[in-house]
Amino acid sequence: MSKITAIVIDDEIANIKGLQQKISKLFPDIEVVNTFQKPEDAIVELQKNQPDLVFLDIEMPRINGFDLLTKLTKINFQIIFVTAYNEYAIEAFKQNAVDYVLKPIANNDLITAVNKAKDIINQKAQNESNTKLLSLLTEHVTNNNKLLIPTIKGISFIPYNEVLHIEGYEGYTKIHLLNNTTITSSYNIGKFANILDNPFFKCHKSHIVHLDKVRSFENEGYVVLENGNRVPISKTYKKTFIDLQTR
CATH class of the missing domain: 3.40.50.2300 (Response regulator)
Known part of the structure; x- marks a missing residue:
């Protein structure tokens, strides 16, 4: 210094x-x-x-x-x-x-x-x-279609296409991956929501999904992912979600 x-x-x-x-x-x-x-x-x-x-x-x-x-x-x-x-x-x-x-x-x-x-x-x-380093890394990694995930051990760089679902949990965030593993991040879900756009969609205050991994929508208020997991979708985001899926 x-x-x-x-x-x-x-x-x-x-x-x-x-x-x-x-x-x-x-x-x-x-x-x-x-x-x-x-x-x-x-x-x-x-x-x-x-x-x-x-x-x-x-x-x-x-x-x-x-x-x-x-x-x-x-x-x-x-x-x-x-x-x-x-x-x-x-x-x-x-x-x-x-x-x-x-x-x-x-x-x-x-x-x-x-x-x-x-x-x-x-x-x-x-x-x-x-x-500053995290900010630079985030910009670089985002431009290369990878998700930067700060964890207790360090930083993980995960290709967007491997991410199914991002879930907020007690101030932390769980990133659910295609291979059925989960990474827990020290970031809250709001930080991920601020840096992610298409193909990710915030369907609930505590949930972000990869739109390409969604297989169906249930009227009672859930989207179903390709691994069969059901993720809640709030009324606030339902119309926007349907519009995106029907374009």
Whole structure:
């Protein structure tokens, strides 16, 4: 991962410089990109540009650290509160801080707090990278008539023609295949509904069928697949389904 960016906010310049020196010595992978003595200036900057990590003093004139956070429209960074007063700890965690350190700052306390923040930041970056990869894979695989199925073990790539029926189940999705096997995906059925079109048809809030695998329609509200399985079809989708089958 590239360097972690950080901002230090403290009304006393000596505290800022001391913390900067510790960060530079203990964490060469963290770059302090800005410092602020005035909380008002920090708010302006954070509304425009947010770093990965903010070291935030609590006791400051005019606007304390807690109030500073409430004035931001979004918080997309990790927070380590820096305070001389231990009684602020509970309130600090109510503000979703990663940790807090007491002044004067002990190296061990700083290392513990920063490592917690780094773990969260790195995991977030990994999750974002995985999301982008999945998006690219989905686009590529869909263009090649394959269904991308995220599972606990990894990702399966199944040709459309091997899929009979997709079933939503307690927040997960079961993909029923021609060979009578089933793959369980961590995606909910809504995600599959959003990426699939013809020859797949959503016939029920919890069911998507492969139209080429449908062999009959039953008036009581079911479609029958080529393996004999009956899948419910809701009234909402029945007319559209019949129109598609009679074209």
